[in-house]
Amino acid sequence: MNKEVRVRFAPSPTGALHIGGVRTALYNYLYARKTGGKFLLRIEDTDQNRFVPGAEEYIKGALDWLGISPDESPWNPGNSSPYRQSERKPMYMQYALDLIEKGHAYYAFDTSEELDAMRERLTAARVVSPQYNSITRTQMKNSLTLPEDEVKARLASGEAYVIRIKIPRKEEVRLHDLIRGWVMVHSSTLDDKVLMKSDGMPTYHLANIVDDHLMKITHVIRGEEWLPSAPLHVLLYKYFGWEDTMPEFAHLPLLLKPDGNGKLSKRDADKHGFPVFPMDWKDPNSGETAMGFREGGYLPEAMLNFLAFLGWNPGDHKEIFSLEELVEAFSIERIGKSGTKFDINKAKWFNEQYLRAKSDEELAAYLIADIEKEGLSIDKEKAAKIAHVMKERATFPADLWKEGKFMLIAPSKFDDEIAGKRWNAEVVTVLATYIEKLAAHTGEFTPEIAKAVLEESAEANGIKLGKVMQAVRLAVTGVGAGPDLMAVFSIIGKEELSKRIKFALDTLQVL
RNA sequence: GGUCGAUUCGUCUAGGGGUUAGGACGUAUCCCUUUCACGGAUAAAACACGGGUUCGAUUCCCGUAUCGACUACCA
DSSP: OOOOOEEEEOOOOSSSOOHHHHHHHHHHHHHHHHHTOEEEEOBOOOOGGGOOTTHHHHHHHHHHHHTOOOSBBTTBOOSSOOOBGGGGHHHHHHHHHHHHHTTSEEEEOOOHHHHHHHHHHHHHTTOSSOOSSTTGGGGSSBTTTSOHHHHHHHHHTTOOOEEEEOOOSSOEEEEEETTTEEEEEEGGGSOOOEEEOTTSOBOHHHHHHHHHHHTTOOEEEEEGGGGGGHHHHHHHHHHHTOGGGOOEEEEEOOEEOSSSSSBOOHHHHHHHTOOOBSSOEEOTTTOOEEOBTTTTTOOHHHHHHHHHTSSBOOSSSOOOOOHHHHHHHOOGGGBOSSOEEOOHHHHHHHHHHHHHHSOHHHHHHHHHHHHHHTTOOOOHHHHHHHHHHHGGGOSSHHHHHHTTGGGTSOOSSOOHHHHHHHOOHHHHHHHHHHHHHHHHOOSOOOHHHHHHHHHHHHHHTTOOHHHHHHHHHHHHHSSSOOSOHHHHHHHHOHHHHHHHHHHHHHHOOOO
């Protein structure tokens, strides 16, 4: 009895895929996997004016990066081809005509000037919401008001026209939403939406219903911004006679700005310096590049985890979920109703968790790439050691090198504040002794040995090691903070260490 | 303006007619430590308001307020 679940993500290729869209895709993916169903990607490119080159590839790339690639899409079609609405163009007219035949739609010949004039007239007459509806359509140029002959003549002459849905004057439209329950809307508040545009393309409303039906979509999971037009869609299913197979609806809460109110937008990204797009996006028109999470150093598994929790939660206290675990735990019932502010701090926290969970070897690869970008080189083993001591303090892979540069590059200057406070005759004595003992030492230079030798150097001069540690760190790294110093010594190696200490001894003055 | 939706710590949220209203991020303090970070511990921090219903409401109902979405031949 239960048919296979089929869900779709249906973005329009008008630019970079917004992070909110990515979450919608994720929820669709999770639901499909959870139920053993299929996740399809349909490109909604019915607006030829807004087509942006590269946007389709961007959408595909973003989903691939996150590992939530669709089961059916323009690139790996299933049995519902084509997956681009522009390529499905020839299919829609017959459905619109069917609606006209049934008396649920009509031709309209009004020019945009006439539409504007109508709205102005209504506004002037203080009509609350000026729209093309059951009242106003009686005063416009359409197949409901014009004589049949004239309509035929106009159509035959190739005059531009649109097809509009004929919304009933008085009807209660009931809509069931899996997240919000029953929503009731009166048809008098709906307007006669355009179904077929004058360029022969369907609008979203028509295409969406026809395609979802033909593609046997069982659940429509989309953003809350679609809730107001959902009653129209319900009406369309009814008029087509597809009520029995009408999909279930689930309208997701919106992603909001981190401060103030409103939908999260690119402006917020610029304002707060965090991305809202999954990957870098170069706008082909303006030439400007918008920052992406991927290039910003966010790990795909961290993004997935973070995004999943924006509007959904498993109901227990577990927070770190792999994709597989998300699939297992996911349910539409546990999706929240209210809008969610975008908290980049939480995203960073997730990133840190996943970064630390990675092996030293995996992290070393990032480190090596960054190091080679600067024309330097390092062997894998050493890179892994650096990754090991640096990963606890990194948020992004790039931090490994950014914060750990001193491992390969000797300091050329020293933090003045620390120097002023900590650099003294005792340190100089200890370090001078240390260099000597280092030179005498043979064999492997482990952190333990580095420490033992340093302790000897201090004791030999009757000085407590703890008192001079900060200054020792300063001498070798140039700064007052960093990972375990003895581990650093071991990684740097005896020779380099001695060199750095000599430089410090020559450079820093005891006041 | 109209229609629809939403409302628990600063943020993400759990919960649900009787609870010390729980967790996480962030913040603060303490511990660990040669520093910073990690880690551990602790703390401050919330049921928008007003009416009902009820022995009892943060929880159910109704209003109000606030916020949001939508209001195109865009999706």
